[in-house]
Amino acid sequence: MVLATFSHEDQVSCCALSTSGKFIVSCSEDNTVKVWDIGRKAKAMDFKKHSCGVQCCAISPDDVYIISGDIDAHIFLWQLSTGVVRKKWLHGTPSTPTTAESRSFPEPVPFSNQDSSSSQEASGVIKSCAFTPNGQSVVTATGGGSVKLWNLNGEEVMSYIGHVAEVPCVVFNKDGSRLATASQDGTVKVWATQTGQVIADMVHRNNVLCCAFSPTDQSLLSGTVDGHISLWSLQHTSGHLEELLLFSDFVNCVLFSPNGKRVIAAADNGMVILSDIQDLFSPLAQDHYRRRFCAHFLDLSPSSSALRPHQYTPIITCFDEKLKKLQVLQGVRGIMVVPEVPGSAGGALARSWCMTGDCRRLFVSYKDGTARLFSLTENTSPTKSGTFLWNVTLVWVLSKEDLGGEVAKCLFSPDGTKILVTALDNHKCLSLEGQLLGSVPGESQGVRVFEFFQDNIRIASVSKTEVVVWSLVSPGTEVRCRGLIRSEKDSILCLDVSRDDRYLVASATSGAVMVWDTTSGECLLPSQMRGRSACARSCCLSPDGSIAAAGFDDGSLKIWHISSRREIGPIHTSSSYWIIDIAFSPAGSKIVTLCDCIQWWDTEGQELKKVQLKGTYGKFVKFSPDFNTFVTIDNAGMLYVLSAIQDNEE
Numbered sequence: 085m086v087l088a089t090f091s092h093e094d095q096v097s098c099c100a101l102s103t104s105g106k107f108i109v110s111c112s113e114d115n116t117v118k119v120w121d122i123g124r125k126a127k128a129m130d131f132k133k134h135s136c137g138v139q140c141c142a143i144s145p146d147d148v149y150i151i152s153g154d155i156d157a158h159i160f161l162w163q164l165s166t167g168v169v170r171k172k173w174l175h176g177t178p179s180t181p182t183t184a185e186s187r188s189f190p191e192p193v194p195f196s197n198q199d200s201s202s203s204q205e206a207s208g209v210i211k212s213c214a215f216t217p218n219g220q221s222v223v224t225a226t227g228g229g230s231v232k233l234w235n236l237n238g239e240e241v242m243s244y245i246g247h248v249a250e251v252p253c254v255v256f257n258k259d260g261s262r263l264a265t266a267s268q269d270g271t272v273k274v275w276a277t278q279t280g281q282v283i284a285d286m287v288h289r290n291n292v293l294c295c296a297f298s299p300t301d302q303s304l305l306s307g308t309v310d311g312h313i314s315l316w317s318l319q320h321t322s323g324h325l326e327e328l329l330l331f332s333d334f335v336n337c338v339l340f341s342p343n344g345k346r347v348i349a350a351a352d353n354g355m356v357i358l359s360d361i362q363d364l365f366s367p368l369a370q371d372h373y374r375r376r377f378c379a380h381f382l383d384l385s386p387s388s389s390a391l392r393p394h395q396y397t398p399i400i401t402c403f404d405e406k407l408k409k410l411q412v413l414q415g416v417r418g419i420m421v422v423p424e425v426p427g428s429a430g431g432a433l434a435r436s437w438c439m440t441g442d443c444r445r446l447f448v449s450y451k452d453g454t455a456r457l458f459s460l461t462e463n464t465s466p467t468k469s470g471t472f473l474w475n476v477t478l479v480w481v482l483s484k485e486d487l488g489g490e491v492a493k494c495l496f497s498p499d500g501t502k503i504l505v506t507a508l509d510n511h512k513c514l515s516l517e518g519q520l521l522g523s524v525p526g527e528s529q530g531v532r533v534f535e536f537f538q539d540n541i542r543i544a545s546v547s548k549t550e551v552v553v554w555s556l557v558s559p560g561t562e563v564r565c566r567g568l569i570r571s572e573k574d575s576i577l578c579l580d581v582s583r584d585d586r587y588l589v590a591s592a593t594s595g596a597v598m599v600w601d602t603t604s605g606e607c608l609l610p611s612q613m614r615g616r617s618a619c620a621r622s623c624c625l626s627p628d629g630s631i632a633a634a635g636f637d638d639g640s641l642k643i644w645h646i647s648s649r650r651e652i653g654p655i656h657t658s659s660s661y662w663i664i665d666i667a668f669s670p671a672g673s674k675i676v677t678l679c680d681c682i683q684w685w686d687t688e689g690q691e692l693k694k695v696q697l698k699g700t701y702g703k704f705v706k707f708s709p710d711f712n713t714f715v716t717i718d719n720a721g722m723l724y725v726l727s728a729i730q731d732n733e734e
Contacts, residue, residue, distance in 0.1 A: 088125040092116065098140045102147045107164070109150055111138035117152045119164065129167045133160060140212050144219040149236070151222045153210025159224055161236060173238035175210055175224055211252050216277070217260040225251035231265050233277070242280050246273055249291075257297040264304060266292040272306050274318065286316050289492065294337050299344040307335025309575075313349050315361075352593070352619075377402035377723065379706040379715040380443050396708035398715050398725055399443045401425075403434060410434045410448065412460070412474065416713065416725045421462075421474045428454050429481075436493050440500030445479075445516065447503050449491030453484025455505070457518065480518045488512060497540040502556075504534060504543060511545060513556055522556040533576065537585045542602070544588055546576045551590050553602055565600040567607055568592050578622050582629030587646075589632050591620035597634045599625070599646060608646055622665050626672035631687055633675055635663025641677060643689055655689040665704040669711040678702040678716060682726070698722055 092112035099110040107128065108120040117138055119129040134154045141152040143164065150162040153175070161171040209227040216222070221241060225231045229247035231254065232240055249269035256263055262283065263275045268291035274284040288308055295306040303325070304316045313335055315326040334352035340361075341347070350356045381396040399421075400413045412422035425448060427433065432452035439446050449455040457479040466472050484490060489507035496503055502521060503514045511534065513521040533546040537553075544553050553563040568576060568590055579590040581602065591597045597620050599608045618638040625632055632644045639661055642653035657663070657679065665678040674692065675685040680701050684692040697718045705716040712728040 088120075088122065090118070090120045090127070092118065094137075097138060100141055100143045102143050102164075103145055104147055107143075107147070109141050109143055109164075111141040111152055113137040115154075117141055117150065117160075117162070119150075119167075129164075131160075131162055131167055133169055133172070134158065139210050140224075142213050142215055142222070144215045145217055146219050148219070149215075151213050151215065151224075153213050153224055155209050157208035157210060157226065159210060159213070159222075159234070159238070161222070161238070171236065171238045173234075175226055175230065175232060176208060211250055212254045214254045214256060216256055217258065223254050223256075223263060225254050225265060229267060229269065231263075233263075242278075244273075244275050244280050246282060246285075247271070253292075253294045255296060257301045258299065259301075262297070262301065264295050264297060266295040266306060268292065268309075272304065272316070274304070284316070284318060286314075288312075288314065289490075293334060296338050296340055298340050299342060305338040305340065305347060305349075307338045307349060309334045311335060311351065313338055313347075377703075377715070377717050378437060378439055380439055380441055381708040381713065382443055383709075394710055396710060396713055398706075398708070398713055399439070400715060400723070400725070401437055401439055401446065402717070402723060408433060410437065412446075416727055418723070418725065419471060421472065422460070422476055423473070425458065425476060426456070426478065428452050428456070430454075436491055438494045438496050438503070440496050441498065442500060445496070445500060446476075447494055447496065449487075449494060449505070451490065453487065453490045455482045455487055455491055455494075456480070457503075457516070479516075482514075482518055486518075493534075495534065495536060497536045498538050499540045502536075502540060504536065506534070511543075513543070522554075522559065533579055535579055535581050537581055537602075538583055539585055542585070544579055544581055544602075546579060546590070548575070551576065551579055551588060551600070553588070553605075563602060563605045565590070565598075565602075565605045565607075568596055568598045570594065570596075577620070580624045582625040583627040584629060587625055587629030589623050589625045589634075591623035591634050593619045595620050595636065597623055597632065597642075597644075599629075599632055599644075619662070621662050622677075624666050624668055624675075626668045626687075627670060628672060631668070631672065633666055633668070635666045635677055635679075637662035639663065639679060641666070641675075641685070641689065643675070643687060645687075652689045655685075657683060657691075661701055664701060667705065667707070669707075670709055671711075674711065676705060676707065676714070678705045682714065682716060682724075695724075695726060697724070 092114050094112050094114035096110055096112050099108055101108055106122055111117045115134045117131040121128040136155045138152050138154045143150055150164050152160045157175045159173050160169055163170055210224050211227050213224045221233055221235055223233050227250045229249050229251055231244040231251055233242040235241055247267040247269055249267055251265050251267045253266040261277055263277045266272045270288045272286040272292055272295050273282055276283055291309040292306050297304055302319055306314045313328050317325050335349055336352055337350040339348050347361050348358045377400055379398050379400045381398055383394050384397055385395040397415050403410050410425040414421045428450040430452050432450040435449050435451045437448040444460055446458045446460055459477040459479050461475045463473050463475055487507050488510045491505045491507050493506045505512050512523050515521055535544045541557055542553055542555050544551055549569045551565040555561055574592050574594045576590050576592050581588050587599055588602050589599045595618055618636040620634045620636055622635040630646055634642050639657045640654035644651050661679045663677050663679045667676050677683050681694055681696045683694045702716045702718050707714045714726040716724050
């Protein structure tokens with residue numbers, strides 16, 4: 085039940101609840117800090133001293149003061165009861181601080197992809213702030229990675245040196261002896277508050293947005309931009325205890341319950357999960373949230389029956405969360421043809437996998453950083469039950485060093501001769517012999533959105549601000565597709581290439597969608613196709629590139645006929661849940677969308693059919709070349725294989 089709703093005139097950047105539970109303080113891009121009386125459900129005070137957007141705010145533990153920081157690096161200390169400014173200072177005020185010099189900080193992971201000019205420009209923005217538990221000091225952090233401790237007179241007490249990118253979260257432990265800072269350089273650092281010494285340095289695979297101490301100070305939670313939350317021990321040198329892929333979007337907030345038995349996590353897509361910590365990080369729960377699959381379709385029709393309808397059967401590679409096995413299933417009934425794909429030499433579980441279109445090669449990466457390529461062949465001798473199992477033969481093994489880190493995502497080229505892999509901070513393209521064919525340009529490092537062209541030579545890869553089309557045979561001839569990103573808070577979530585390789589579409593968190601010519605990088609429309617105010621999570625192009633479609637987080641669909649610049653929508657689906665996947669049929673006459681249901685549409689936005697999922701939402705959908713068989717999986721781990729009972733696509 086919603087008790088009250090309060091609003092600003094622009095985006096709300098941060099809010100804080102008073103210790104007494106009587107007030108909420110919020111700050112906004114409208115340059116204000118407001119105090120709200122929860123009991124009266126009304127505004128109690130309006131602070132208007134900031135001259136630019138306010139990025140963060142906090143309330144002292146005794147409910148006496150408010151701290152706030154803005155884009156211009158100004159810090160204000162307010163009296164909560166009167167609204168009087170007690171002190172104002174700059175984060176970059178020249179002084180002689182007691183500096184904790186860098187001792188042996190490891191090289192930061194280059195997730196940010198920002199050039200030096202953008203980093204300098206953002207360096208003064210106050211991104212986070214907090215009071216010490218005794219209320220006698222405050223800490224502020226900036227977009228450039230600067231973290232400083234101040235007394236209430238605005239005098240610098242300590243500078244914590246080590247981060248090289250934005251620090252969006254700072255938090256003290258219960259007694260204030262430790263300070264944790266989460267940074268988009270891919271680390272969480274735990275400092276001794278008084279000395280500035282680094283007690284723990286927790287390296288993540290991606291930019292970190294939030295962190296929280298447990299009530300006992302024995303562990304720490306963190307959340308990243310790629311949807312992972314991690315649990316870290318503060319009692320052991322190794323640190324890392326568990327990691328869980330919980331969301332498909334930025335994790336903006338993580339918290340422990342006061343007794344430390346539950347955790348709450350919130351993501352950018354509006355999803356909030358509350359769970360007992362033991363249940364959340366149990367092996368079953370991890371596989372429940374991580375379960376992935378890949379699906380391809382074999383044509384079983386006789387080669388001599390060219391005039392007969394094709395007989396496509398799905399080949400599905402998925403992970404059994406109970407048996408801890410990667411398996412291969414065949415057909416709409418899911419007959420098991422590979423009971424267990426061999427694991428790594430050390431027994432590590434599979435992390436990502438992909439299969440060639442002819443289902444003859446399977447690439448698997450493991451959580452120990454190694455990867456293997458397998459050859460698959462059908463066995464002509466059935467088992468006692470009559471099942472024809474497949475033979476699995478190991479082709480080669482690559483080490484973590486060969487791959488440049490643990491592979492997070494992999495993809496075969498359309499002709500099955502190349503494998504594109506994303507490791508910790510790089511993209512690599514491998515041959516079927518395991519040889520390196522090329523690497524993605526540096527600005528695309530750390531990004532997991534990419535797509536092969538049908539020519540098997542070019543690859544589209546998303547960087548922080550653009551889509552880069554690069555060639556395996558002509559290094560240095562990249563085509564850059566720009567204009568989609570207009571804000572440092574925005575990011576590209578999805579891309580698709582038309583089957584004729586001429587056009588490319590991408591969508592962003594701002595709700596913008598854009599189409600480019602892949603040879604020149606020229607936008608095919610004079611401006612962005614503004615989709616919705618909601619995030620544009622999925623997008624696709626028709627095979628000939630004449631129609632674009634996108635799905636949004638408010639459950640709506642939009643369609644653009646590019647040549648005529650005709651726009652259809654927004655079409656409000658029967659769901660309020662975000663559309664996670666969208667695709668055109670091979671003939672381009674139909675569209676399929678996936679949210680908490682699978683829906684089929686014509687290109688004018690008319691709904692053709694719908695199947696409701698049992699889970700809250702689906703992950704992504706695959707379909708046969710005749711658009712008659714569909715495979716998906718929901719968040720509950722249930723696998724769906726659906727066969728159309730009506731006429732073929734054509």
